[in-house]
Amino acid sequence: MIKLAVSIGTLEVGGAETFVINLLKNLDYQSFEVILIVLEKKRGSFLEREVEKLPLEVKYISKKEGFRPSAVIKVWSVLKRFKPDLLHGNIGGLIYFLPYLFFHRIKLIYTAHTLADKEFGSFKRYLINILLKKGKITAVGISPEIRKSLATTYKYNINKIPLIYNGIDVNSFSDQKDFSKKISLGHVGRFEEVKNHRTIIEVFFNLKKLNPNLTLRLVGEGSLFLNYRNEFKHNEGIIFVGKSEKVQEELKKIHLFLIPSFYEGLPLAVLEAMASGCVIVGSNVGGLKDLIEEGKNGYLLNEPGDVDGFSKVIEGLLKDRNLMSAISLNNIKKAQNFDIIETAKRYQKLYLLEAKNVKRGI
Numbered sequence: 001m002i003k004l005a006v007s008i009g010t011l012e013v014g015g016a017e018t019f020v021i022n023l024l025k026n027l028d029y030q031s032f033e034v035i036l037i038v039l040e041k042k043r044g045s046f047l048e049r050e051v052e053k054l055p056l057e058v059k060y061i062s063k064k065e066g067f068r069p070s071a072v073i074k075v076w077s078v079l080k081r082f083k084p085d086l087l088h089g090n091i092g093g094l095i096y097f098l099p100y101l102f103f104h105r106i107k108l109i110y111t112a113h114t115l116a117d118k119e120f121g122s123f124k125r126y127l128i129n130i131l132l133k134k135g136k137i138t139a140v141g142i143s144p145e146i147r148k149s150l151a152t153t154y155k156y157n158i159n160k161i162p163l164i165y166n167g168i169d170v171n172s173f174s175d176q177k178d179f180s181k182k183i184s185l186g187h188v189g190r191f192e193e194v195k196n197h198r199t200i201i202e203v204f205f206n207l208k209k210l211n212p213n214l215t216l217r218l219v220g221e222g223s224l225f226l227n228y229r230n231e232f233k234h235n236e237g238i239i240f241v242g243k244s245e246k247v248q249e250e251l252k253k254i255h256l257f258l259i260p261s262f263y264e265g266l267p268l269a270v271l272e273a274m275a276s277g278c279v280i281v282g283s284n285v286g287g288l289k290d291l292i293e294e295g296k297n298g299y300l301l302n303e304p305g306d307v308d309g310f311s312k313v314i315e316g317l318l319k320d321r322n323l324m325s326a327i328s329l330n331n332i333k334k335a336q337n338f339d340i341i342e343t344a345k346r347y348q349k350l351y352l353l354e355a356k357n358v359k360r361g362i
Contacts, residue, residue, distance in 0.1 A: 007093025
């Protein structure tokens with residue numbers, strides 16, 4: 001049995017966090033003994049309740065904001081006790097694995113959840129680069145675009161970077177939409193600068209001038225949530241849902257999914273929206289380039305802040321309900337390629353390979 005230590009910064013609901021829990025739900029626990037190390041304290045989130053149902057140990061470090069040497073010591077102590085055969089680091093959780101990695105004969109799987117030059121600062125990238133070149137880290141790209149960014153950022157052979165797409169529970173999001181009636185524009189994601197909610201709202205105002213029955217549904221929280229809600233709470237047609245544990249139900253109420261992000265990985269929210277039959281209109285960044293084929297699965301614009309451009313594309317869709325229905329069916333079909341069961345199988349295969357390499361001294 002392989003002893004696997006997995007890390008994540010928090011279990012507040014987000015793309016990378018949801019990915020980690022979905023992956024852990026689909027592991028073969030006859031082959032793996034797992035500990036999940038969460039840097040932040042327990043907050044009572046939906047994902048925390050989900051992980052409690054799994055046959056693994058969860059350790060909350062209760063790290064305060066910013067880099068904390070004390071958290072390095074706590075993580076080291078947990079790993080020393082657990083004696084893992086393999087590490088799997090995600091976002092902030094990865095950084096606190098590095099000291100242990102430097103001083104032990106062990107390997108780390110690093111899943112890049114966004115563009116490699118955006119995920120970490122220069123010093124952290126410097127440390128990762130050293131360990132990559134030493135063969136201590138295996139970096140995984142979640143889309144061809146992210147894989148390419150890893151190779152470019154770390155000047156690393158792209159053929160040594162596995163490509164494992166993010167996965168979702170496709171069947172739980174399956175939905176057949178009716179585009180003949182009232183249409184809703186929407187977005188699922190944290191209210192952070194990178195998600196560009198300002199453009200989403202401005203596009204909605206543009207469209208509502210000609211489509212008075214149009215509504216905008218915004219699902220998620222984040223550091224800017226209250227700012228946006230207070231600024232626009234009196235605007236008719238904007239629904240601030242906030243945090244939701246039933247994203248499947250929220251996506252049933254959204255027909256057009258707008259995602260004008262400044263950068264992205266392979267967003268689970270978009271995969272879930274596709275599985276739900278939403279039409280995707282987004283910015284031409286990150287893994288979105290690998291998901292959206294122009295006119296078949298949606299549309300991508302080169303400028304995330306192009307309010308007029310987004311408005312024009314969506315206005316054209318609103319005038320062609322048959323096209324929206326066709327794109328919806330295409331997305332439902334394409335989403336089948338991103339099932340979490342297949343993602344978990346590929347990670348388990350990688351875990352087994354790297355654990356064997358460690359034993360063989362490779």
